[in-house]
Amino acid sequence: MPIRPSQRFFYPIDWPQLSRAVRFERAGGRCERCGRPHRAEVWHLGAHAVAGRTGLWWDDARARWRCGRGRLVAKALLPPPDDLAALQLAFWPGLAWASWPKRLRVVLACCHLDHDPSNNAPGNLAALCQTCHLEHDRADNLARRRANALRRRSAAMDRLPHL
Structure with missing residues (x-):
C-alpha cells in the first residue's frame, strides 16, 4: 500500500528493500494469513458466509476453495466457481448484477503488526494481501x-451563526 506523505518520515530509508524481502523472500510471494499468491486473480466470495466461514477464495493450484485463514474447505460444501456462477444464474436470475463469486487481483503489502512504522523488527512485519491487511487494520x-x-x-x- 502506498505510504501517505505525512507518514513517510516514520519509515526507514530502505523501506522498499525491507518490504520486498518480507513479501517475496520470507513469505514466498504469498499472503502470510490466507496464502493468496501475489498478482494472481482469484475467485472470492467476499463477506458471504458458507458453513460459518467467510473470506472463501478459489485456489487454482489445488482446485479447491480455501477459507480466509488459508485452510482447505471440504469439496462437498461448494462447487467450483464456474459451476457456482451457473447455479446462481439458474436459481436467482434477478440477482445477476450482484453475482458472486467475483474476481480479485491479489496485491501483497508489508504490514506492521503493532501499527508502529518505526518498529521494523522481522517479527513485527507480515506480508498480507489487501483483504487480510484491511481486516488487520x-x-x-x-x-x-x-x-x-x-x-x-x-x-x-x-x-453556524451564533444566536
Whole structure:
C-alpha cells in the first residue's frame, strides 16, 4: 500500500528493500494469513458466509476453495466457481448484477503488526494481501473514521451563526 506523505518520515530509508524481502523472500510471494499468491486473480466470495466461514477464495493450484485463514474447505460444501456462477444464474436470475463469486487481483503489502512504522523488527512485519491487511487494520481505520467525522462535525458547528 502506498505510504501517505505525512507518514513517510516514520519509515526507514530502505523501506522498499525491507518490504520486498518480507513479501517475496520470507513469505514466498504469498499472503502470510490466507496464502493468496501475489498478482494472481482469484475467485472470492467476499463477506458471504458458507458453513460459518467467510473470506472463501478459489485456489487454482489445488482446485479447491480455501477459507480466509488459508485452510482447505471440504469439496462437498461448494462447487467450483464456474459451476457456482451457473447455479446462481439458474436459481436467482434477478440477482445477476450482484453475482458472486467475483474476481480479485491479489496485491501483497508489508504490514506492521503493532501499527508502529518505526518498529521494523522481522517479527513485527507480515506480508498480507489487501483483504487480510484491511481486516488487520479494521479497528485503526474505524477509529480514524470516527475522529475525522467528529472533526468535520465540529468544524461545521463552528460555521453556524451564533444566536
